[in-house]
Amino acid sequence: MKKGVTLLLVGLLLVFVMIGEEVSAQQIILKAVTAFPKPHLNNDPVPLFIEAVNKRAQGRLRIEWLGGPEVFAPFDQVHAIKAGTIDMNLYYPWAYMKSLMPEAEAQGLSELAAWEERKSGLFELWSEIFEKRVNAKYLGRLHSNVTFNVFCNRKMEKVADFKGLKIRVMPLYIPFLKALGASPVTMPPPEIYTAMERGVVEGFMWPRVGMISWGLQEVTKFMIEPGVFQMEPATMVNLDRWKKIPKDLQDLLLEVIQEYEYIGTMRNYMIVEKEERVREKAGMKNIHLPPEEAEKFVKTAYDMTWAEILKAAPEYGPKLKKAMSKGALPKGSFPWQ
Structure with missing residues (x-):
């Protein structure tokens, strides 16, 4: 009797291990970087965005933030995205892409916030340019308006x-x-x-x-x-990697970043006030x-x-x-x- 129970428990354990390994094997992990070190204030909305995506993806997709300049030098990160050496850049100034994207400087001159750009046709235009110039899917930008x-x-x-x-x-x-x-x-x-x-x-x-x-x-x-x-940080995924992500998870990434375009910008206005106090004190x-x-x-x-x-x-x-x-x-x- 005891032997039978033991064998049953061992069998169940093996099943759970196999299921866990299967889920782990199926999980999509996006290795990501940012132009600035993790603690930098410009990265403020990044961990919130990651947390929201990872939670809603329910184990099927996970963004892993490797770090910033210590992983890849800032001006090299766009080349790493294009080559697929990294999967994702969470926060990357447009102007850093000028070597590959002659149009890059234009984004800083936008008269619109990120959510307005989705209505004006600008988001679709940038999406086309990102695919053509840097082999990336443009998701959006986590900050707007601040000069x-x-x-x-x-x-x-x-x-x-x-x-x-x-x-x-x-x-x-x-x-x-x-x-x-x-x-x-x-x-x-x-x-x-x-x-x-x-x-x-x-x-x-x-x-x-x-x-x-x-x-x-x-x-x-x-x-x-x-x-x-105005601030112009792009969030993007290597295009070849993007095409391998199931459609519902692609939609999830695009849905979450639209939410955090608002949230990141509103939090940024509050950080502006903090910076004023720190500068004045100095x-x-x-x-x-x-x-x-x-x-x-x-x-x-x-x-x-x-x-x-x-x-x-x-x-x-x-x-x-x-x-x-x-x-x-x-x-x-x-x-x-």
Whole structure:
């Protein structure tokens, strides 16, 4: 009798092990990275998005966040996505893709939030471009609307004061900063602190959120207003990997990111307030350019950057400019129109 019970228990255990192994073998695991280290404030919505996807997928799909620049250097991550070396990038600035995507800088100039871009035709246009340029399925972007600002150690009172300013840049800012007479310097984000500390650069541009994650308030005196452009982090999956994901799980990923486009942006507005307090405590000051100078600054930013994009990307540039304008939204799409 005891022998029979023992054999039954062993048999059941083997069945459970086999079922567990089968489920594990069937589970889709997406190996993912981000441009910035895990604790960085720009990544704020990323773990929430991952948690929501993993929970709703009920074991059939799991996103595994490997890390950030320590896994792949930020500017190399787009090449890793294209080659399929990694499955997914959860948070990746558009401008970092310029080497493969001449249109990349356009996203920062959008007049729309991510959810509005799904109504204007821009989402579909970017989806086409991502497939063509970087072999990726574009899912959406977890942040909208928050501007980029100049942070510097030189007191700026007019546009002419930018002349000769040594400033750290990414490709998005280069055309207009050159037009202002500044001297752009390209370097990875982790190097900005030391460069500011040693005077290698006198300033940098960064979104209004995230500079304190690098501790840059310790080596920076001023933030210049107004800001320009807007945050433009892409979430994408290698296209070959995407095609192997069942349709219902593809739909799940697209559904969850649409929810977190709202959530990530709303949380970002709250983080902006926190950053203001941290910068103020560190002794930083906000400088507001006079109205005429501010208008000149903003106009130069958009005019020069669009000119560069339209020249570099004649196929998609004009289409993008049209689709990311307020005028591209169908009437009645949102109550604030």
